Amino acid sequence: MALKSRREFLKAAGFAGASIAGAAATPAAAAPKNILSENRSGVLVDTTVCIGCRQCEYACLGAHELPQPPLQSLEDRSVFETKRRPDHRALTVVNAYDHGDEAGEPTHVKVQCMHCDRPACVSACIVGALTKEENGAVVWDSDKCIGCRYCMVACPFQIPAFEYGEALRPDIVKCDFCHDRTRDEGLPACVEACPVEALTFGERHELVKAAHQHIDEHPERYEAHLYGEHEVGGTSWLYLAERPHSDYGFPRLGHAPAPGVSESIQHGIFKYFIPPVLFYALLGGFMWVTKDRHHGEDE
Amino acid sequence: MDIAMKPVPIPRKYFTPGVLLLCLLALNGLVFLAGRFLFGIGAVTNLDNQFPWGIWIGIDVAAGVALAAGGFTTAALGHVMHRVDYHAVVRPALLTAMLGYTFVALGVAIDIGRYYYIWHPLFMWNGNSALFEVGICVTTYVTVLYIEFLPIVTERFIGRVNLRGALAGLNRRIDALLRLLHRALDKTMFIFIIAGVVLSCLHQSSLGTLMILAGPKIHPLWQTPISPLLFLLSAIAVGFPMVIFESLLASRSLGIKPEMHVLSRLGAFIGPFLGIYLAFKIGDMVIRETYVYLSTVTTESVMFVIELVLGVIIPLRLFLSRAVLRSPIGLFIGSSLVVLGVLLNRINCFVIAYSPPYAEHTYHPSFGEISVTVGFVAILVLLYRLFVLNFPIISLPDSKSARAAKYSIRGQSI
Numbered sequence: 001m002a003l004k005s006r007r008e009f010l011k012a013a014g015f016a017g018a019s020i021a022g023a024a025a026t027p028a029a030a031a032p033k034n035i036l037s038e039n040r041s042g043v044l045v046d047t048t049v050c051i052g053c054r055q056c057e058y059a060c061l062g063a064h065e066l067p068q069p070p071l072q073s074l075e076d077r078s079v080f081e082t083k084r085r086p087d088h089r090a091l092t093v094v095n096a097y098d099h100g101d102e103a104g105e106p107t108h109v110k111v112q113c114m115h116c117d118r119p120a121c122v123s124a125c126i127v128g129a130l131t132k133e134e135n136g137a138v139v140w141d142s143d144k145c146i147g148c149r150y151c152m153v154a155c156p157f158q159i160p161a162f163e164y165g166e167a168l169r170p171d172i173v174k175c176d177f178c179h180d181r182t183r184d185e186g187l188p189a190c191v192e193a194c195p196v197e198a199l200t201f202g203e204r205h206e207l208v209k210a211a212h213q214h215i216d217e218h219p220e221r222y223e224a225h226l227y228g229e230h231e232v233g234g235t236s237w238l239y240l241a242e243r244p245h246s247d248y249g250f251p252r253l254g255h256a257p258a259p260g261v262s263e264s265i266q267h268g269i270f271k272y273f274i275p276p277v278l279f280y281a282l283l284g285g286f287m288w289v290t291k292d293r294h295h296g297e298d299e
Numbered sequence: 300m301d302i303a304m305k306p307v308p309i310p311r312k313y314f315t316p317g318v319l320l321l322c323l324l325a326l327n328g329l330v331f332l333a334g335r336f337l338f339g340i341g342a343v344t345n346l347d348n349q350f351p352w353g354i355w356i357g358i359d360v361a362a363g364v365a366l367a368a369g370g371f372t373t374a375a376l377g378h379v380m381h382r383v384d385y386h387a388v389v390r391p392a393l394l395t396a397m398l399g400y401t402f403v404a405l406g407v408a409i410d411i412g413r414y415y416y417i418w419h420p421l422f423m424w425n426g427n428s429a430l431f432e433v434g435i436c437v438t439t440y441v442t443v444l445y446i447e448f449l450p451i452v453t454e455r456f457i458g459r460v461n462l463r464g465a466l467a468g469l470n471r472r473i474d475a476l477l478r479l480l481h482r483a484l485d486k487t488m489f490i491f492i493i494a495g496v497v498l499s500c501l502h503q504s505s506l507g508t509l510m511i512l513a514g515p516k517i518h519p520l521w522q523t524p525i526s527p528l529l530f531l532l533s534a535i536a537v538g539f540p541m542v543i544f545e546s547l548l549a550s551r552s553l554g555i556k557p558e559m560h561v562l563s564r565l566g567a568f569i570g571p572f573l574g575i576y577l578a579f580k581i582g583d584m585v586i587r588e589t590y591v592y593l594s595t596v597t598t599e600s601v602m603f604v605i606e607l608v609l610g611v612i613i614p615l616r617l618f619l620s621r622a623v624l625r626s627p628i629g630l631f632i633g634s635s636l637v638v639l640g641v642l643l644n645r646i647n648c649f650v651i652a653y654s655p656p657y658a659e660h661t662y663h664p665s666f667g668e669i670s671v672t673v674g675f676v677a678i679l680v681l682l683y684r685l686f687v688l689n690f691p692i693i694s695l696p697d698s699k700s701a702r703a704a705k706y707s708i709r710g711q712s713i
Contacts, residue, residue, distance in 0.1 A: 030424035085657055087348055126430040127423035146419050147412020149351035150430045153629050154512045155521065158655045161348045162412065164341025171413035251656040253515065261524055262511040263427050269527075270432070276497055283493045288462055290381040 032081070032128030036117055040136030041182060042204035042236040043191060044211055045110055047248065048221060051199040052080065052108035059193030059263040060112075061177055062093045083243055083249065086112060088173040092190060097248050107241070109248045110190070113138060113175035114228060115158045115236035118257030121151035121160060129172075136204065136236040137177035145172055156232055156251060156258050177236070204236060211240055233257030304387045304694035308455070309553050309687050318551070318684065321677040328674010331667040334411060341669035348575055349655045352660035356650035358672050362642045363399055364437070365534045369545075370396020370444065372497035372538030376568075378492045387561050390451065391549065392542045394692050396681050397444040402443055406675065409435075430510035438503030443495045450488070453481040455690050503534040507680040510648055518599045518652040519589050525579065526648075532579060533641050534571040540564045540614070540637035547631045549693065552684075558686075560696070563624045569637065570618040572657030577611050602643065602651050610640015 034250060054074045061068045066089060080096035092112035099107070115138045115298060122130045129144035130151055140160075147170050152160045157231040163170035178188040182201075200207060208229055215298045226246040228235035231253045246252055269275055320357050336344040346353050369392040374384050377389040420434040460474045500555045523529070542597030543562050550557040584590050612634040621631035650662065664672075687693050692703050 023485065030426040032425050032427075083657075085348065090532050116679075120512055120514075123427045125425055125427075126429065126434055127331055127419045127429050128425040128428075130421075144419060144423050145413065146416040147409070148407075148412075148430065149412070150428070150509075152348065152351035153516075153653075154508075156516070158349065159544070161338070163352060164344075166412070167337060167342075170339065171673040184457050190647060249657070251515070258514055259427065259512060262429055262508050263510050265511065265524070265527060266427060266429055266505070269501070270426070276501060278614070279500065280493055280497045281432075283375075283496055287379045287489060287493065291377075 030128075032122055032125065033131040033133070034119075034122050034135050035132055037134050037136070039205075040117075040134070040202065040205045040236065041177075042115075042136060042207050042238060043188065043239065044200040044202070045239045045252075046198050047107050047109050047215070047239060049196055050093055050094070050108040050110065051196055052077070052106070053195060054079075054094050055193040055195060056110060056190035056199070057094060058091060059189040062089065063189035064091060064176075065182075066090070075114060080106070081125055084111075085161075086159060086175065088163045088171065091173065091175040094193045095249065099243060099247060104107035106198075107243075109239070109241075109246060112237070113177070113247075114157050114175055116258070118231055119258060120156060120232070120234035120258035123232045123259030123263055124150045124154035127237075128152060129199075133183070135177070135179075135182050137179045138174075139179050139180060140172050140174065142171060147172070154258065155255055204234075204238075208237055213237055214240060227270040230255045233260075275289065301490060304392050304558070305697045306691040306694045307453075307691055308689050308691055309555070309695075311553055311688055313688060318681065319579055319679050323671070323676045324677040325681065328677065331508070331670045332617040334667060335671070336627070339385065340410075340412060343665065343671070345662060345665040345668065349658050349660070351404055352649060352653070354650060354668055354672055355406055357646045358642070359675060360403050360410070361649050362645040363403040363406060364503065364506060365530070365641050365645055366494045366638065367396040367399030367403070368499065368503065368534040369542040370538075371496050371544060374447070374495050374534055376494050378489070378498060383635050385561060385565065387558055388542050388565060390692045391546060391687070392538075392692070393444070393447055393451075394683060394686055395541070395545060397441075397448050398686075400437065400441045400444055400708040402675050402679050403437060406438075409671070413475060424648060429512065431504050432505040433502050436498050436505065438477050440498040440502065440538060442496060443498065444489050446484070446491050447488070450481060451452065451690050451692065453477045453484070456575065457481060458569040466469040487710045491641065496642055497683055499534075500531060503526065504531040506530050509646075510652070512579045513653065516653055517648075518592070518604045518654065519587070520584075520592050520599055521582050521648050523587060523589075523650040529576070529579060529583070530598065532572075532576040533644060536569065536576045537637055539569050540570070540634035542631055544634040547627055547634075549683075553682060553687070553693070555695065557627050559625070559627060559630075562627075563629055566618055566630050566633070568710055569633070570615060573611055573615040573637065575619065577607075580607065580611070599647075599651060602647050606640055606643040606647055610636060610643055613639065683688075 007074055014079050053112075058071065058074060062067075077096075083095050085092040086281075092110060094108050094110045096106040096108050114131075115136055117132075119130065119132055119138050122132050124130075125145075126148055127144045127146060129146075130138060130142045147161060149160075149162055149164070149172075151172060152158075152162060157173050161173045163173065178186070178190075181187060187201050191201040199209070202210075208226065211226045211229075212243070215224050215226070221242065223241050223244055225245060227250055228237055229239065229241040235255065237254075239249055239250070331343050340346060344353055344355070371653045372589075373385065373392040374388045377385045408417050411417065420431055425431045437447055448604065457474060457477050460470045460477070462470055462473075504527035507527035511524065514522070543565060546562060547557050573592070593604065615638070617629065617633035620629070623633055625652045654661075
């Protein structure tokens with residue numbers, strides 16, 4: 001390619017630079033809603049209380065208009081023979097862990113989205129279809145989602161599920177903290193259904209306080225760790241347990257929020273679009289300087 | 300340069316036994332692709348809630364982007380640094396990049412569940428998402444590549460617009476339009492060339508940021524905060540080997556003498572590039588003390604060693620040898636190893652290194668997934684051949700090319 005004059009070059013290069021810089025004003029507003037409100041809600045799960053009746057599973061299916069099995073099937077304990085995961089047919093499942101403890105009763109652990117305070121999925125979502133709401137819920141917007149499944153890759157708890165059998169409009173499926181109910185002071189369907197009060201709904205900071213009180217008052221009953229208080233920056237769902245949480249299938253995770261490193265790299269590279277624009281200018285300058293050296297040789 | 304080289308359409312028959320084989324592979328891929336659209340992703344792939352990404356992302360997208368890096372590295376060398384002696388390889392590399400990125404976009408489109416929403420990221424932004432950055436950059440870069448390719452199209456048709464029948468009256472006008480477009484592109488092309496280099500550096504590195512978010516799900520051998528830098532360095536290192544690899548393959552397939560004088564000098568860059576990449580890769584391993592994972596034999600440790608030794612260390616040694624740089628077979632083996640190394644690295648980063656906390660099994664690509672990936676590669680090669688037979692892409696010595704060009708214009712109907 002031949003450059004006619006330096007002035008022309010500068011004019012065009014300046015225009016290109018300006019148009020890139022013009023886009024720089026928008027990215028700040030380009031992040032999805034990610035609110036960390038002071039009085040966000042949470043649920044405290046006391047796994048030492050849970051009896052594995054699976055009423056929560058049943059209520060959840062009803063609240064989300066998913067097909068429910070016959071009510072009697074809840075008494076069938078054979079489902080506990082395998083460790084189940086939430087999927088597109090069930091947003092929450094209860095698993096049983098038998099460690100041969102003296103009482104002989106297995107420990108039951110309810111699994112669902114943890115509703116992280118710094119959610120990896122919200123950071124990941126290419127279109128901002130996942131948001132962290134005022135009340136602590138991490139919810140998914142079907143109108144935006146393109147089905148790329150990066151949220152599933154990002155989630156440290158392996159929670160979001162995808163409708164692989166759906167050809168036309170597959171959904172990302174996960175617990176939504178019954179956002180329709182909890183938004184207006186209601187209880188999540190699972191909490192409402194629990195007959196033994198293993199699930200306590202409330203403001204997260206109060207639940208944390210209460211949990212530590214439980215631990216302090218009954219050190220023989222509880223492992224001195226509240227899972228979810230600090231894991232990946234904290235989660236809305238908090239778990240008390242008798243043994244180390246890793247015995248009940250909880251992943252060992254650090255305290256750093258999952259999106260920390262990737263977001264700081266991402267924002268470092270694009271700080272006010274300065275690095276890309278500088279790089280553009282640098283290359284342009286280099287091109288300008290070298291062009292005369294080979295003048296006439298060009299095609 | 301001793302002999303002037305000029306890009307010309309290569310006068311060859313399109314169909315050969317090899318081309319027919321590629322057609323079969325393409326067809327097989329398309330059959331499975333139809334299955335994906337009719338019955339959903341689960342019907343064709345082995346993907347599930349444990350392993351949401353497979354080889355369609357690892358190979359078609361991640362490796363595809365890396366292996367199309369020849370486009371921006373040669374553009375930087377030939378145009379930004381004005382090393383006109385390398386112009387013979389710029390067009391073939393540009394074609395590869397254009398086709399490569401087109402198939403990356405297609406790869407994304409078939410892998411996402413709601414392919415008809417593929418335009419959403421253009422309007423629904425999430426600046427925190429590395430995937431958003433990759434998406435926007437790749438979209439823009441594909442457009443830039445098409446613009447960079449346009450002069451080849453105008454050059455091919457200027458003075459040769461020959462519509463028949465009722466449309467014959469338009470010939471002069473189309474020709475004038477082409478000439479105008481050609482002049483406008485000629486004056487502004489440097490904007491796009493620089494933009495292409497900047498965009499490439501941005502998204503090549505952002506691809507490396509993607510898996511950082513997956514945290515402990517990625518094996519420590521690959522989970523490093525300098526992953527974006529490693530992705531960028533390896534993309535730069537694989538650019539020229541890919542150009543050499545293709546150039547030698549194309550020469551062989553089309554019965555042309557390989558342009559060794561250009562390729563050898565291009566090969567001389569590869570050693571230092573691989574050296575820099577290797578230094579960062581080893582340095583990262585030493586600083587994070589991840590070499591401890593190499594003391595046990597696991598899929599991860601074996602794959603890591605293969606990737607590093609076969610894909611980086613051996614070709615590094617090869618490209619530092621003058622004898623290798625001078626021989627076509629030496630160049631071909633060295634380049635193939637680098638290409639294989641980067642391919643393995645991307646598969647490792649996106650597929651092998653990924654282990655979810657509640658894995659009940661490991662992921663193996665299904666026959667359907669492999670078929671679609673192979674089919675895409677086959678279609679890409681078929682299109683490449685179609686382009687070099689009909690457009691001035693590959694350079695031939697000028698005296699001979701004058702005749703060849705005339706022959707090809709008269710002899711072929713487009």
